[in-house]
Amino acid sequence: MSGEILDAINGSVFGVWFLIGAALVFWMQAGFAMCEAGFTRAKNTGNIIMKNLMDFCIGTVVFILIGFGLLLGEDLAGIIGRPGFDIFTNYANFDWSNFVFNLVFCATTATIVSGSMAERTKFLSYCVYSAVISAIVYPIEAHWTWGGGFLAQMGFHDFAGSNCIHMVGGIAALVGASMLGPRIGKFERDASGKVTKVNAFPGHNLVAASLGVFILWLGWYGFNGAACTTVEQLGSVFVTTTIAPALATVTCMVFTWVKYGKPDVSMCLNASLAGLVAITAPCDVTDAFGAIVIGIVAGLLVCFGVWFLDYKLHVDDPVGAVSVHCLNGIWGTLAVGLFATNSAPGYSIADAAGNEMVGLFYGGGLKLLGIQFVGMFSTAAWTVITITITFFLIKAVMGLRVTEEEEILGLDSTEHGLASAYSGFAIMDVSNTLNMSVNENTDLGVSEYDNASQVQKDAAVKVVTAPVPNTSGIHKVVIIAKLSRYDKLRKAMNALGVTGMTVTQVMGCGVQKGSGEMYRGVEMDATLLPKIKLEVVVSKIPVEDVIEAAKRTLYTGHIGDGKIFVYSLDNVVKIRTGEEGAAALADVE
Numbered sequence: 001m002s003g004e005i006l007d008a009i010n011g012s013v014f015g016v017w018f019l020i021g022a023a024l025v026f027w028m029q030a031g032f033a034m035c036e037a038g039f040t041r042a043k044n045t046g047n048i049i050m051k052n053l054m055d056f057c058i059g060t061v062v063f064i065l066i067g068f069g070l071l072l073g074e075d076l077a078g079i080i081g082r083p084g085f086d087i088f089t090n091y092a093n094f095d096w097s098n099f100v101f102n103l104v105f106c107a108t109t110a111t112i113v114s115g116s117m118a119e120r121t122k123f124l125s126y127c128v129y130s131a132v133i134s135a136i137v138y139p140i141e142a143h144w145t146w147g148g149g150f151l152a153q154m155g156f157h158d159f160a161g162s163n164c165i166h167m168v169g170g171i172a173a174l175v176g177a178s179m180l181g182p183r184i185g186k187f188e189r190d191a192s193g194k195v196t197k198v199n200a201f202p203g204h205n206l207v208a209a210s211l212g213v214f215i216l217w218l219g220w221y222g223f224n225g226a227a228c229t230t231v232e233q234l235g236s237v238f239v240t241t242t243i244a245p246a247l248a249t250v251t252c253m254v255f256t257w258v259k260y261g262k263p264d265v266s267m268c269l270n271a272s273l274a275g276l277v278a279i280t281a282p283c284d285v286t287d288a289f290g291a292i293v294i295g296i297v298a299g300l301l302v303c304f305g306v307w308f309l310d311y312k313l314h315v316d317d318p319v320g321a322v323s324v325h326c327l328n329g330i331w332g333t334l335a336v337g338l339f340a341t342n343s344a345p346g347y348s349i350a351d352a353a354g355n356e357m358v359g360l361f362y363g364g365g366l367k368l369l370g371i372q373f374v375g376m377f378s379t380a381a382w383t384v385i386t387i388t389i390t391f392f393l394i395k396a397v398m399g400l401r402v403t404e405e406e407e408i409l410g411l412d413s414t415e416h417g418l419a420s421a422y423s424g425f426a427i428m429d430v431s432n433t434l435n436m437s438v439n440e441n442t443d444l445g446v447s448e449y450d451n452a453s454q455v456q457k458d459a460a461v462k463v464v465t466a467p468v469p470n471t472s473g474i475h476k477v478v479i480i481a482k483l484s485r486y487d488k489l490r491k492a493m494n495a496l497g498v499t500g501m502t503v504t505q506v507m508g509c510g511v512q513k514g515s516g517e518m519y520r521g522v523e524m525d526a527t528l529l530p531k532i533k534l535e536v537v538v539s540k541i542p543v544e545d546v547i548e549a550a551k552r553t554l555y556t557g558h559i560g561d562g563k564i565f566v567y568s569l570d571n572v573v574k575i576r577t578g579e580e581g582a583a584a585l586a587d588v589e
Helices: 002-039 042-072 096-116 123-146 150-154 162-180 206-225 231-260 265-280 288-313 321-339 367-397 404-409 411-416 428-432 454-460 483-496 543-554 570-574 578-586
Strands: 187-189 195-198 461-463 475-482 502-508 517-519 522-524 529-538 562-568
Touching: 002 042, 002 096, 002 206, 002 265, 042 096, 042 123, 042 411, 096 123, 096 162, 096 321, 123 150, 123 162, 123 367, 123 411, 150 367, 162 265, 162 321, 162 367, 206 231, 206 265, 231 265, 231 288, 265 288, 265 321, 288 321, 321 367, 404 411, 404 483, 454 461, 454 543, 461 543, 475 483, 475 543, 483 502, 483 529, 483 543, 529 543, 543 562
Parallel strands: 461 562
Antiparallel strands: 187 195, 475 529, 475 562, 502 529, 517 522
């Protein structure tokens, strides 16, 4: 009798722990939000937060309607579960705990993609993707492993989701980022289209990113440990879940220190997550030695992945989601076949005939490794096909990417009407987030510079002070232009041979006004627009050529496209004589 009571208490305790683990996994959404926001630019922070919020909320809606049934419904031919509406028709006997537990895992899969497609994706298009992966893509492949599907019947093992969650999310991130294209300015190309330079876009807030990583690490104890059924198994899972990310982070620190001369903060943060992803599948079946090796490989793999995407595939992944989740999801899945040992508490990997299997490095041969590869490949193939179709249809119907100007201004303002996620703080990106409204009365009727008359050109881009002849021939040219024209203006100046310039972000308005945005139903009056002030000093290059190139670049066919101020520096040069004056002239361009 006392044994039955203890069993009942033990079952209740682990039932409660199961739900606490689910809550910890839900809390990981905050970690993803902080991590992704910190690794991207300030002008897109609100958009990042909104996408992470909607991943869970939209996921909940579609998981109720179809996802839960496809995942844990009655098995149909080992492929899908039978959809049902027991949550409505038989709520008294519904499996509430399993629903919540699997819902939070589903939301995790969806949100991995947010970071890789950050800063340039239409919000509506992202919402559609999020609904599809939560309703169909994830539930079906997860059924194969956790719902009694054909992979479970083979003996495939993925305890907490290296394969079913992280690799799937990572593959979706790779496909999405590839189809979306890189952020403006990420890659510089020559005339033939070959990438000649990769530019770094530092995250605006490493404090938020590191907070996100610590939140994720904490949540991972629930992610990996929630399904444990004994104290011994739970303790072992906590140990492996601690060792692997720690070793991955140390490995990455040493590697970046040696390779780049300094330990890389952001890469080490990614490495912690890489180690967590890699240990997720084998956390319950490996020992401390296996966790150490898995972590070391994960720390190197994430560094390789970031380099490979940037310099070989030329895929722009702002937060390293593909390197962390896809590559290390694959590694963690295969690591089961290498490091699974029956010395781990609660070990229960067996083939279809019930024969126990262990990893290659523990005397088990290639059998388990082969099964793990089949499971990984099947899941990867399903994900590639379904996600590619999903993004292709979204792109064809509503488009995936925002316009160039929307991307430059930032998605906070253009997608959500949010002036800044940091209102009241002096952050440079604030000047990028005010939307632009073109006054209909400014249209000059001709949008092409070559077709415009001289009057139209002068009206669009006004030269405030004409060049004044001087003995030195040195002029300072100050150009005020829309922020969105900066990259084209810079290239135009470079093409003339002007390589030295000073650029300042400023606020201002003229005929064109800032548009009022809504906050909690109240219109905010925004009368200032983001501008750039570009200053150059020229002597050998004719100032007329600089003015013409600037006017051609800034012209869009509207009054107020820009202003050009030209100043003579003759008096400045006259006060400098001899070698000092000659040096000044030589250094102008």
